[in-house]
Structures are given as C-alpha cells and as structure tokens.
Amino acid sequence: MHDAWYKTSSMKGPLFYAKILLFGEYGIIKNSKGLAIPYNAAKGALKIDEHPSAKALDSNKKLAKYATYLEQLQHDQPQQFSFEIDRLKEDINKGLYFDSSIPEGYGIGSSGALVAAIYSNYATDKITVLENLTREKLLELKKLFGTMESFFHGTSSGLDPLNSYLSLPILIQAENQVASTAIPSQNINGKGAVFLLDSGMVGETAPMIQIFFEKMKKEGFRTMLVNKFIKHTDACVDDFISGNFNSLFKHLKELSGVVLKNFKPMIPSQFHEVWQKGIETNDYYLKLCGSGGGGYILGFTEDLEKAKKSLKGHQIEVVYTF
Numbered sequence: 001m002h003d004a005w006y007k008t009s010s011m012k013g014p015l016f017y018a019k020i021l022l023f024g025e026y027g028i029i030k031n032s033k034g035l036a037i038p039y040n041a042a043k044g045a046l047k048i049d050e051h052p053s054a055k056a057l058d059s060n061k062k063l064a065k066y067a068t069y070l071e072q073l074q075h076d077q078p079q080q081f082s083f084e085i086d087r088l089k090e091d092i093n094k095g096l097y098f099d100s101s102i103p104e105g106y107g108i109g110s111s112g113a114l115v116a117a118i119y120s121n122y123a124t125d126k127i128t129v130l131e132n133l134t135r136e137k138l139l140e141l142k143k144l145f146g147t148m149e150s151f152f153h154g155t156s157s158g159l160d161p162l163n164s165y166l167s168l169p170i171l172i173q174a175e176n177q178v179a180s181t182a183i184p185s186q187n188i189n190g191k192g193a194v195f196l197l198d199s200g201m202v203g204e205t206a207p208m209i210q211i212f213f214e215k216m217k218k219e220g221f222r223t224m225l226v227n228k229f230i231k232h233t234d235a236c237v238d239d240f241i242s243g244n245f246n247s248l249f250k251h252l253k254e255l256s257g258v259v260l261k262n263f264k265p266m267i268p269s270q271f272h273e274v275w276q277k278g279i280e281t282n283d284y285y286l287k288l289c290g291s292g293g294g295g296y297i298l299g300f301t302e303d304l305e306k307a308k309k310s311l312k313g314h315q316i317e318v319v320y321t322f
Contacts, residue, residue: 016116018042018102019109019163020298020319022194023236024172025288026212026263028157032230033237034172036163037183039319044100044113046121052095059097066118067092069151080144082124105202107290111152112160115145119165129166138178141165153205171241184243184322192245192322193304196289196296198315199268203294211265212291221262228258245302245322249285252300256285266292274311283310 017038024034049056067088073081088096098117102110119126127137145165146158162178163170171181215221232255239248260267260275266288267275278284278299284307289298299316301307308316 014117014120015043015045016113016120016164017167019112019160020194020196021107021159021290022240022298023233023287025290025292027225027230027233028159028172028175029212030225030230031174033174033234034159035169035181035183035237035240036159036172037169037320038163038167039108041317041319042100042102042108044098044102044110044117046091046096046117047099048091048095049097052097056095056097056099059099060092060095063096063098064089064092066151070118070148073147080147083118083122084124085122088118088122103202103295105204106295107203107288107292108196108296109160109164109290111149112145112162113164115148115152115161116165119145119148119161133166133180135177135179138162138180139176142178153209155209171237181241183241186320187322190321191304192302193300193307193318194320195299195301195304195307196317196319197271197286197299197311198317199271199294199297200315201268201294203290203292205291205293208266208291208293215262224258224262229255229262232258243322249300249302252285252287253279253282256287259287263288263292267297268294271297274314277310281310283307 017040019036020039021034021036024032028034052060067085070081070083071085074083074085098114100110100113102108102113104110127141142158142162144158145161146156149156149158149161159170159172166180168180169183171179232251235251236248236255239245239251256275257279260272264272275286278286284299284301287298289296299307304318
C-alpha cells in the first residue's frame, strides 16, 4: 500500500495520534477530573519529501519558527529542556514537515501530536514510553509538554501531547495526579457510542480560553463551575471508567444542559437548537470537544441508529462503541 510513498519520502519517525478529551475541558483548569483517549483515525508523522506539496512547505515554515522557540527554551531553562537543535535545523533545511491528517482548530490535538513527534525525535535524555512511568515522570512530561505546546496557543496543560506521546488513555484526578488508565473495552456490536459531530468551522483556542477567564471573574459563574459543571464532569469520568453507563447518561444529560446554559459562546450558534434537541429527546447528548468555538462537538448516545436519524444531515464520526 505504501510502496510508492516510500520512494518519494523519507520517514523521520513514528506516527502520533490525535486525542479526544472525553471529559474535563475547562474543568481541568480548575482541578476537575479529566479523561483523554487517543483517536487513532487521525495522525501525523515527521517527514522529508523530495517533492514537497504546498501544505508541506507551509508546515516546514512553521517548524522553522518553532525550532527558534525551542532553542530559546533550551537557552533559558537548560535543566528542563535539551534538544538536538542543530540536527532539527538541519532537517528543517532539508524540508522537514509534519504530515498530518489531524484537522487544525478542531479540538483533537493537532499541535499536541506535533509536539510529541518533535520531543520523540529530537529531545535528548527523554523519558521513554517503555520505562516505568511513575507519577513524577508523567507530571514532568506533562509540564514539559505544556511549555513546548504553549508556543501554539498561549497556554497549555500539556495533556494533548502527553496523550499523543504515550498513546494511552490518561486519567487526571487533580492537577498533580495524572496516570495512564484502562477504560472498558469497546463492544463492537454495542448500540451506545461516543461520536464526533463536525461543526464545519475552525475554532481558535486562545480566544475561547480568554472568554472563559472573563466569565471566571463573576462569582455566579465560579459557583456554577464547582457545584454543577465540575460535579457532573467528575461523575462522568468515574462512571465511564467503571463502565456504569446508566449513571453516565444521567450525568451527561445534566452536563450537556449546564454547558448549553453557561458556555454559549463556545458553541457555534447554529448548533444551539441541535444541542437542545438532544437534551429534550434523549436521543443523544452533546458536549464541548476541546475549547469549542468550532471544530468538533462531542456526542454520546445510548442508541447510535436513533442518534443518526435525529442528526440527519450532520456529519458523524464514531469514536467508541459500548
């Protein structure tokens, strides 16, 4: 399948997958639980092509700017950051680019996969996936990745690159408690599903986070965040991991309603009614995927066929079945 492709390009490293934050968007900023899973249908790898496309040339330009940022990081914090900068720059001069099928601005970690690929290929003294990943090592990686990724959208928890790098489901219990986790194995014949709904527009992370911090200045919003949003998010994480799907859907319905009421700017306006319809019919429940504002919207349903009928005319991609 890849014969022709091998002749024209040289592969620089392994594939890194997209991620889906099932639960915890915005909440993890304020210490809620979170659960992220790899999304293997979208992925990227570093490559050099003999005949680069326009997209490859654009990616190459961005990588050149990123290399300058990493060089500065290494200069400012040599204890934390150590890269083979000269080799990276050399490869960039040869046309290195990130060949990715992960859509940018869609909330599934396009910059996270790139950061993981750069770290994997060019960091020295790196923490590898094969060693015993203690809590300390995971936190160190998360922090390191957060700084590496902040080049792309201002602030980063480091969770996206961590997920992409490890390619394992990751559970956040609190800010300083991160662990890889097992999730119930998929039931291929199950009626229930987690799916992605394409909003058809790109979302920008930084402005959405700015809106969130503006809202955080209001006491009412802060109270809602703890008493409702984080409460239901934490319950969803516990239910999903333990496979308690009956309870999960009760909390999802609540969570979906809380988001519609309090995070309206993060939901593209043409989806407000679709969102409400899910809550009223119980055919599906929608929630934000990443920071929102566009990109994908995350959906959960107990009956995929029913949800598909209800969402006729919308593009759905199934991520997980149970």
